[in-house]
Amino acid sequence: SPPAIIAPSILSADFAALGAACSDLMEYNAHWIHIDVMDGHFVPNITFGAPVVTKIRSHVERPSQKGGKGTFDCHMMIAELMHSPWWLALTASMIGDTNIAQPMKWVKDFKDAGCDLYCFHYEAAISSVAAREPADTKTTRKTSPREVIRYIHECGLQAGIAIKPETPVDVLWEILESEDESERPDMVLVMTVHPGFGGQKFMASELPKVKALREKYPDLNIEVDGGLSEGTIDQAADAGANVIVAGSAVFGAKDPAEVISKLREAVEK
Ligand code: DX5
Ligand code: ZN
Numbered sequence: 001s002p003p004a005i006i007a008p009s010i011l012s013a014d015f016a017a018l019g020a021a022c023s024d025l026m027e028y029n030a031h032w033i034h035i036d037v038m039d040g041h042f043v044p045n046i047t048f049g050a051p052v053v054t055k056i057r058s059h060v061e062r063p064s065q066k067g068g069k070g071t072f073d074c075h076m077m078i079a080e081l082m083h084s085p086w087w088l089a090l091t092a093s094m095i096g097d098t099n100i101a102q103p104m105k106w107v108k109d110f111k112d113a114g115c116d117l118y119c120f121h122y123e124a125a126i127s128s129v130a131a132r133e134p135a136d137t138k139t140t141r142k143t144s145p146r147e148v149i150r151y152i153h154e155c156g157l158q159a160g161i162a163i164k165p166e167t168p169v170d171v172l173w174e175i176l177e178s179e180d181e182s183e184r185p186d187m188v189l190v191m192t193v194h195p196g197f198g199g200q201k202f203m204a205s206e207l208p209k210v211k212a213l214r215e216k217y218p219d220l221n222i223e224v225d226g227g228l229s230e231g232t233i234d235q236a237a238d239a240g241a242n243v244i245v246a247g248s249a250v251f252g253a254k255d256p257a258e259v260i261s262k263l264r265e266a267v268e269k
Pocket of ligand 1: 012195
């Protein structure tokens with residue numbers, strides 16, 4: 001497997017002191033910062049957008065290489081137009097600026113804000129195309145996540161693709177096997193909770209997805225997110241995950257540095 005990467009989620013940080021929380025994490029030897037962007041539509045919760053990322057970027061040194069220390073790993077839990085009433089979606093597309101699949105919509109803003117890795121949800125990509133294409137062009141739906149990945153790469157970011165617990169891992173094969181390298185993701189995120197909130201119970205039921213991905217792709221960055229702690233890390237590591245998100249386990253700890261190093265050791269052993 002590729003190297004262990006610990007990516008604490010600042011969803012559990014003190015939002016009034018995010019800059020300090022992020023610089024502390026770097027001192028505690030965290031590798032990436034996991035930034036949960038929620039819009040209140042794709043998930044039933046709202047967090048923050050690009051302006052906040054801009055502000056915290058100045059507290060964390062930019063990575064010196066692709067995927068290096070200080071990588072801002074932005075987990076985009078953002079909705080597609082289809083979740084809007086049809087008349088709103090139609091009006092929006094007529095006035096112009098939303099004539100772009102929703103997961104793509106914020107790529108440039110997040111790039112400018114200092115994001116390094118833009119991880120969108122597969123579920124958001126397929127639905128947004130369904131919303132803007134006529135019903136008889138269903139073939140476009142399948143290629144849509146690949147379009148999103150290509151666009152993220154064109155904008156100069158690394159691309160991640162996330163799947164919710166409801167989504168089977170099989171949808172990813174054709175994306176991972178794309179002939180065009182720019183349509184292949186740099187990372188796959190397997191959610192181990194229903195996205196929306198920190199502090200939920202780890203879903204071991206999702207680990208066969210990780211295992212299947214690792215068997216086929218020994219060098220792929222596979223991220224797990226939700227319910228990771230010293231109590232659940234071994235299962236995730238055994239399945240083959242190498243990028244570990246942890247929110248409440250890190251921020252709820254007396255000694256966050258110790259938790260970070262224990263998580264790393266579990267992946268490395
Ligand atoms: C959930 C988020 C996670 C969350 C994890 O929707 O994607 O990143 O912060 O929190 P814990 O580690 O507390 O489950
Ligand atoms: Zn997340």
